Structures are given as structure tokens and as C-alpha cells.
Amino acid sequence: MTDEPLLRVSALSKYYGARLGCEDVTFDLWPGEVLAVVGESGSGKTTLLNCLSTRLTPSSGGVSYRMRDGSWRDLYRMSEAERRFLMRTDWGFVHQNPADGLRMTVSAGANVGERLMAIGDRHYGNIRSTAVDWLSRVEIGKDRIDDEPRSFSGGMRQRLQIARNLVTGPRLVFMDEPTGGLDVSVQARLLDLLRGLVTDLGLAAIVVTHDLAVARLLSQRMMVMKDGYVVETGLTDRVLDDPRAPYTQLLVSSILQV
Numbered sequence: 001m002t003d004e005p006l007l008r009v010s011a012l013s014k015y016y017g018a019r020l021g022c023e024d025v026t027f028d029l030w031p032g033e034v035l036a037v038v039g040e041s042g043s044g045k046t047t048l049l050n051c052l053s054t055r056l057t058p059s060s061g062g063v064s065y066r067m068r069d070g071s072w073r074d075l076y077r078m079s080e081a082e083r084r085f086l087m088r089t090d091w092g093f094v095h096q097n098p099a100d101g102l103r104m105t106v107s108a109g110a111n112v113g114e115r116l117m118a119i120g121d122r123h124y125g126n127i128r129s130t131a132v133d134w135l136s137r138v139e140i141g142k143d144r145i146d147d148e149p150r151s152f153s154g155g156m157r158q159r160l161q162i163a164r165n166l167v168t169g170p171r172l173v174f175m176d177e178p179t180g181g182l183d184v185s186v187q188a189r190l191l192d193l194l195r196g197l198v199t200d201l202g203l204a205a206i207v208v209t210h211d212l213a214v215a216r217l218l219s220q221r222m223m224v225m226k227d228g229y230v231v232e233t234g235l236t237d238r239v240l241d242d243p244r245a246p247y248t249q250l251l252v253s254s255i256l257q258v
């Protein structure tokens, strides 16, 4: 165990011209911790996630990341090459739409295997057996390894995207509505699977979702956003069982009434 966070976010703001994306977001993420960022459409969740994963540059504020060697690095002062290295080795990104995170016209096995090659694995036999192992961990049969993901169902694609991200043993995974767009029964199974993997691997994750059930199942801590601002943060069970901000109370009660 370490007594230092993995990620430190301080006073992060992002404006698109004059339009507010998110404002003054501050938090620490600890190793092995899952943080859910919830809020309705337009609240700034995706903006925040994209700033944290360096897809967007914030207008002000900073994010530091603790590297494997224990040193702290300012994410926005890294070179492009260093950032790409981090994304390949230490981070994962699970998109809502699996097509954004997969290569749809190469086989399932290659989708997983090429991530291993990107971190330097050159042994074909090892790559293939690790790919088979990961496909089975996400409940994709060995007989599908040579199939392209475009022949997969939505749930299978999402499970493949998860395998592709986790095969390199990342320390931090960003997830954007990982169960969005799937049938309710498929969502439940995927959430179960994700929860098991995150726990087994001791992963830290930031999960953006508008679905409080996803936050409840996956996260230990949650952050509620509205109109670009964080209106409440706390342990997930506390926030959902005893919401303090009026907006969170509204969000929780509107879900419960459905």
C-alpha cells in the first residue's frame, strides 16, 4: 500500500470559448480507487474526463500523475511521446461506443495482442496465449479469437474493448459510460464482469456515467456535477443514501421514483 494518491487534480477548468465546460474541479484519486463522475447531460463529465486523459487541454488548473517509479509528473507539461507512452502502458480508455476503442476490421485476438506488441512483447506464442486468456476472462470463447469485432454483439464488443484495455496491466482506466447503449440485461452482466476485474486487478478508475446504478455498483467514491461545477463529493453509499446537495437529492429521488 502507498500513502500517496495516483492522480492529483487541482482547480481544473475548461472553457470552450466563452462556454463553460467544467470549472474548478479538485480531487485526488488513490491507487485502486474507483471514482464515479455523475450528472445529467451537459454537466461537464466528458469535458472533465477528456481533460484528465489529456485529450483536451484545460483552460486553467493542473493534473499531476504519479509514475511507476514514484515520481510526480505534470500531465500537460509532458511531451507528446511521453503521453503516448503513458497511454500505451499505464492507462486504459473504455469508450461508450466500442467502435471508438477497437479496430473493427482486425481479429479479436489481434485487438488484444497488438496492445501487447505496443509495449514490446514480440513472442507470438505468448501474445496468442495471453490474448486467449484475456478473451476468456471477458467471456469470449476461444473459437471467436479469429473473428472480427464487427461480427460481435454490442455486449461482446464492449467486453473485447475491456480486454484490449486491461491486457497491458494499466494502473488507471478512464471509462466513459461503459454500459451505455446496451440492453439492461447485458448491462447488468457487463457491470458484474467489470466490477470483478477492477477488484481482482486493484485498478484505479474514473467512470463517467449518468446512471446512478453504475456508480453504486462500481465506485467507492462519487462526484456529482451540474452545469460544469462539482456540487457534491463523498463515499458513494453516503452520497446515494444521504445526499446533501439539493441537486443530488433531486437526482437520487427522481431515480428512485422511476
Ligand SMILES: Nc1ncnc2c1ncn2[C@@H]1O[C@H](COP(=O)(O)OP(=O)(O)OP(=O)(O)O)[C@@H](O)[C@H]1O
Residues within 6 Å of the ligand: 016, 019, 020, 021, 022, 039, 040, 041, 042, 043, 044, 045, 046, 047, 048, 210
Ligand atoms: N467541443 C465543444 N465545443 C463547445 N462546447 C462544448 C464542446 N464540448 C462540450 N461543450 C459544452 O460543455 C458543456 C459540458 O459538456 P459535456 O459534454 O462535458 O457534458 P456531459 O456531462 O459529458 O454530457 P453528456 O452526458 O451529454 O455527454 C456543455 O454545455 C457543452 O455544450
